[in-house]
Amino acid sequence: MNKIEHIGIAVKNLDEANQLYTKLFGKPSYKTEFVESEGVKTSFFKVGNNKIEFLEAITEESPIVKFIEKKGEGIHHIAFEVTDINAEIKRLKAEGFQVLSETPKKGADNKLVVFLHPKNTNGVLIELCQEII
Amino acid sequence: MNKIEHIGIAVKNLDEANQLYTKLFGKPSYKTEFVESEGVKTSFFKVGNNKIEFLEAITEESPIVKFIEKKGEGIHHIAFEVTDINAEIKRLKAEGFQVLSETPKKGADNKLVVFLHPKNTNGVLIELCQEII
Numbered sequence: 495m496n497k498i499e500h501i502g503i504a505v506k507n508l509d510e511a512n513q514l515y516t517k518l519f520g521k522p523s524y525k526t527e528f529v530e531s532e533g534v535k536t537s538f539f540k541v542g543n544n545k546i547e548f549l550e551a552i553t554e555e556s557p558i559v560k561f562i563e564k565k566g567e568g569i570h571h572i573a574f575e576v577t578d579i580n581a582e583i584k585r586l587k588a589e590g591f592q593v594l595s596e597t598p599k600k601g602a603d604n605k606l607v608v609f610l611h612p613k614n615t616n617g618v619l620i621e622l623c624q625e626i627i
Numbered sequence: 628m629n630k631i632e633h634i635g636i637a638v639k640n641l642d643e644a645n646q647l648y649t650k651l652f653g654k655p656s657y658k659t660e661f662v663e664s665e666g667v668k669t670s671f672f673k674v675g676n677n678k679i680e681f682l683e684a685i686t687e688e689s690p691i692v693k694f695i696e697k698k699g700e701g702i703h704h705i706a707f708e709v710t711d712i713n714a715e716i717k718r719l720k721a722e723g724f725q726v727l728s729e730t731p732k733k734g735a736d737n738k739l740v741v742f743l744h745p746k747n748t749n750g751v752l753i754e755l756c757q758e759i760i
Contacts, residue, residue: 495652497675498631501705505749514748517722519628541707542630543676548749568750569702572634574674589650615647616638616681617701 495582499575499605499623500538500545504558505567508550512537515548523548529602534558536602547573547602571609573621579606582622586610598624628715632708632738632756633671633678637691638700641683645670648681656681662735667691669735680706680735704742706754712739715755719743731757 505511508526516522523537533556534549549570551558561570576582579598587593592611601607605623612619638644641659649655656670666689667682682703684691694703709715712731720726725744734740738756745752 495674498634498677501631501634503749503751511749518719518724518748518753541628544631565698566750568745569705572702586651591651612701615651616636616644617699618636620651 495574495576497575498544499573500547500603501569502547502549502571502573502621503568504561504570505548505550506562508535508537508548511548511550515539515546519546525603527602528552531599532556532558532601534602538603545603571619571621573607573623576622576624579608579622579624583608590614598622600626628707628709628755630708631677632706633680633736634702635680635682635704635706635754636701637694637703638681638683639695641668641670641681644681644683648672648679652679658736660735661685664732665689665691665734667735671736678736704752704754706740706756709755709757712741712755712757716741719755723747731755733759 512523519539523539525538528535533553535552537548539546549558583593591614594609598606598608604626607621607623610620645656652672656672658671661668666686668685670681672679682691724747727742731739731741737759740754740756743753
């Protein structure tokens with residue numbers, strides 16, 4: 495785990511969240527991106543060395559729909575940057591953590607990503623991500 | 628907002644969370660601290676330039692008890708470091724945000740802290756914190 499790469503926040507309306515957080519951070523989002531595999535559109539803000547990612551569902555099957563139904567809008571996941579995602583998956587499985595996919599997937603922001611099951615991590619949805627070079 | 632100072636995670640049992648996240652991060656918590664004013668005991672891990680804070684309630688009145696009852700264990704708040712917390716409170720109130728206390732309080736880790744009401748921030752509990760010098 496090198497650093498917190500970003501924090502993901504589930505919202506109902508990305509445009510409204512962008513307006514609000516532009517006021518909070520005092521600067522606008524620097525990027526919007528669609529991630530078809532997760533059924534979301536996303537926007538990114540930079541704060542110091544970290545990013546904040548906002549996620550709005552664009553399909554009914556998106557995990558963001560279920561999350562908001564169950565818990566309401568709010569913090570959805572923490573993403574940690576790793577150097578070798580496959581080695582980390584192997585290490586964490588040996589430690590008893592459960593991954594949501596056996597191999598990493600292409601996520602937002604040019605990353606390979608994998609999620610750990612929150613039932614083994616005190617309810618925290620943890621993403622591991624590695625930059626695609 | 629200079630940086631993400633820490634992410635706070637609400638847990639039922641701090642010792643168990645410490646053991647689990649020691650495996651996840653590959654290193655142990657570097658500090659445990661009681662914050663009587665919030666009715667919590669806390670532990671801190673460092674990841675890159677950020678901290679992860681785990682919070683367990685030590686009184687029935689602790690906000691962490693209500694949070695876990697309502698949402699379950701999980702990510703509780705994001706704390707942003709600011710240079711002048713009183714100036715930020717004034718600026719954010721003028722922008723329409725609502726603070727949970729009119730003046731900053733003494734929080735964990737030698738900080739002055741104030742929280743923004745999550746109803747105005749897409750369900751995200753946001754802490755502003757300034758190091759006490």
